[in-house]
Amino acid sequence: MPEQNKMEKIVSLCKRRGFIFPDSEIYGGLANAWDYGPYGVELKNNIAAAWWKRFVRTRDDMVGLDSAIITNPKVWEASGHVANFNDPLVDCLKCKARHRGDKLLEEKIGVAEAAKIPFEQVGRKLAELKITCPSCGAASWTEARKFNLLFETNIGVVADAKNKAYLRGETAQGIFINFKNIVDTMRKKLPFGVAQIGKAFRNEITPGNFIYRTREFEQMEIEYFIEPPKQDEWKKPFEEWQAEIKKFFKDDLGIGEEHLRWRRHEDDERSFYSKDTYDVEYDFPSFGWGELMGFAYRTDYDLKQHIKYSGADLSFTGDDGKKFVPHVIEPSFGLTRTLLSVLCEAYREEDVKGEIRIVLKFRKNIAPVKIAVFPLLKNKPELVKKAREIYDRLKLACACEFDDNGNIGKRYRRQDEIGTPYCVTVDFDSLDKGDVTVRDRDTMEQERVEIDKLEGYFAEKFK
Ligand SMILES: [Zn+2]
Numbered sequence: 001m002p003e004q005n006k007m008e009k010i011v012s013l014c015k016r017r018g019f020i021f022p023d024s025e026i027y028g029g030l031a032n033a034w035d036y037g038p039y040g041v042e043l044k045n046n047i048a049a050a051w052w053k054r055f056v057r058t059r060d061d062m063v064g065l066d067s068a069i070i071t072n073p074k075v076w077e078a079s080g081h082v083a084n085f086n087d088p089l090v091d092c093l094k095c096k097a098r099h100r101g102d103k104l105l106e107e108k109i110g111v112a113e114a115a116k117i118p119f120e121q122v123g124r125k126l127a128e129l130k131i132t133c134p135s136c137g138a139a140s141w142t143e144a145r146k147f148n149l150l151f152e153t154n155i156g157v158v159a160d161a162k163n164k165a166y167l168r169g170e171t172a173q174g175i176f177i178n179f180k181n182i183v184d185t186m187r188k189k190l191p192f193g194v195a196q197i198g199k200a201f202r203n204e205i206t207p208g209n210f211i212y213r214t215r216e217f218e219q220m221e222i223e224y225f226i227e228p229p230k231q232d233e234w235k236k237p238f239e240e241w242q243a244e245i246k247k248f249f250k251d252d253l254g255i256g257e258e259h260l261r262w263r264r265h266e267d268d269e270r271s272f273y274s275k276d277t278y279d280v281e282y283d284f285p286s287f288g289w290g291e292l293m294g295f296a297y298r299t300d301y302d303l304k305q306h307i308k309y310s311g312a313d314l315s316f317t318g319d320d321g322k323k324f325v326p327h328v329i330e331p332s333f334g335l336t337r338t339l340l341s342v343l344c345e346a347y348r349e350e351d352v353k354g355e356i357r358i359v360l361k362f363r364k365n366i367a368p369v370k371i372a373v374f375p376l377l378k379n380k381p382e383l384v385k386k387a388r389e390i391y392d393r394l395k396l397a398c399a400c401e402f403d404d405n406g407n408i409g410k411r412y413r414r415q416d417e418i419g420t421p422y423c424v425t426v427d428f429d430s431l432d433k434g435d436v437t438v439r440d441r442d443t444m445e446q447e448r449v450e451i452d453k454l455e456g457y458f459a460e461k462f463k
Contacts, residue, residue: 007286010347011210013358017417019043019343019368020211032207032214039418042368042399044218044339048197050252050366051220051333054244056195062222063186065196067174070153073165075177078309079302081150081169088122088144089205097135098205101144104131112268119144151201151215167201172332174198175223176302179314190316190326191237193224197335209287211336218335223302225326227318234297238276238329245280245295245331253338254363255345259283260292273301282341292341293333300325342366346419352444360419361442365462369420370398374411376427378404387426390436390451394424397455398462416441422461424454 014020019040023033036044056062076082090101101122105114108131117125122144132139151167154160168174175194182194197220207213226237242262249255265277277296281289303314303325315323346360364370373391375383384404391402401420403411408425415423425437435448438457449457 003285006347007210007284007344009349009358010285010343013347013360013417014040014343017414019418032204033216034211034214039368040339043342043362043366044335046366046368047253047339047342048218048220048335051248051335052195052197054248054252055193055222055331061188061192063182063188063192063194065175065178065182065194066198067171067178067196069168069199069201070155070165071168071174071177074309075173075306076150076166076169078305079169079173079176080305081173082148082166087147087149087205088119089147090123090126090144091142092133092136092138093140093142094138095133095136097133099134100205101126101141104134105129111266115268119146147203147205149202149204151203168199169202170200170332171196171198171219171221172223172302172330175221176306176314177310179225179303179306180312183316190318191224191226193222195220195222197221209284209290211340212284212287212290214336217337220333220335220338222331224329224331225316226329228300228324228327234275234327234329238297241329241331242278242295245293249280249292252363253342253345253366255282255341259341259345261289263289271296271298271301273299275299282337282344284341285344290337291334292337293331295331296329298328298330300327302328357413357416359416359441362419362421364421367419367421368399369401369415369418370462371422371424371458372401372403372411372415372420373424374402374408374426375404376408376425382431383426383428386430387424390424390426390454394454394458397458412439422458 017039018037021035021037022029023035024030056064088101089098091098102114104126105117105122108129120143123141126141127139130139150169153165153167155163155165175196198218199216200219201216204213204215207215224237224241226234249260250257259282261281263279263281270277275297277294279291280293280295282292284290306312307314307325314325316326317323342362346362348359348361350357350359371394373387373394375387377383388402391400394400405411412423421441423439427437430436430451434452435450437446438449439446
């Protein structure tokens with residue numbers, strides 16, 4: 001199927017089946033804002049739970065955190081977000097579209113040359129080089145203007161500079177500002193890490209591509225603290241993290257290795273304090289390679305910034321009593337982006353006896369609904385009663401759905417489209433012989449399973 005088409009089909013399926021809705025649709029919507037529907041939120045929670053299980057719950061060297069979205073604004077001065085998020089924005093004089101001037105220059109003359117052009121000359125340089133507007137093709141530009149990517153807000157009723165605050169631009173800073181609290185309470189030895197999942201906000205200039213780039217998004221971030229390394233000692237934990245991240249995408253989410261790549265940042269692309277940085281990218285059907293996560297060795301930059309701005313002692317005392325500032329390895333995942341890659345990976349159209357079957361082949365453990373239970377006929381009370389009994393038992397162990405709408409074929413079609421791995425049908429034989437039909441989403445094969453053995457059967461399937 002044409003790749004552009006595939007993304008449109010996924011967007012439409014997400015709306016039709018209750019995964020993702022355009023936000024505030026009854027008011028005409030809000031561009032690039034999306035709401036996660038009943039199946040979307042289950043899928044998102046399942047991805048987050050798989051991440052938390054792998055990177056927090058099953059490790060002795062990791063702890064979790066949930067920090068505030070609105071913090072003291074000094075956090076963002078220390079982190080560099082208030083300064084660094086001042087991108088040179090230019091407006092096209094013809095169509096008024098707003099673009100990142102530095103990005104347009106980079107495309108034409110490369111990252112290194114573009115970096116040499118001072119902020120106030122960006123607009124002029126674009127015109128000089130006859131760089132055209134991606135929206136309309138004209139080549140006349142305003143001067144570059146500053147635009148803070150952090151969302152500003154005011155604490156309290158009066159809006160003035162004194163009570164200005166920001167919605168967090170990333171979850172990572174919440175970890176650094178709690179470093180001392182965690183060291184003081186958790187009795188951890190180095191190396192150890194802190195993980196956080198939550199919303200972050202950036203006033204992006206060019207949002208788009210469905211849920212790929214949105215102004216409100218979710219992150220899953222880890223700061224892994226290590227002793228200041230001698231020479232290349234950081235490479236060992238760095239490579240161990242790389243291996244775990246690969247397992248997460250492949251084993252937990254079922255993303256094919258051929259659709260993932262580790263793109264190493266060039267020297268001029270990397271932050272000055274970072275020793276090594278990668279983007280893990282997914283090959284999206286409509287727009288190609290896009291970042292799912294960043295992975296960097298950030299040295300002791302972040303903690304030192306907060307020491308400088310707060311005056312607090314964020315050092316760690318080693319076994320020998322010596323104090324030092326730990327270094328950090330940062331795996332920073334985009335949760336909502338990862339969800340889009342999971343949808344793209346799962347989407348299939350199959351020819352079944354001349355008809356197209358649309359199916360989301362999620363890895364079974366992250367499917368929003370694990371088992372659907374049907375009575376063969378909805379107007380036979382004894383079948384409905386038995387199916388309800390089975391449903392009430394199975395739902396204690398995993399996400400189940402009871403469905404008696406329409407005929408069986410229609411119910412299968414619906415469950416295929418939301419990616420339910422197993423459907424259980426209760427028929428007249430179930431009443432006599434005490435077994436049911438279990439249909440497998442991927443093979444469409446059906447087998448009879450004794451009702452009393454269903455729990456054990458599914459525990460095996462979802463282990
Ligand atoms: Zn234009």
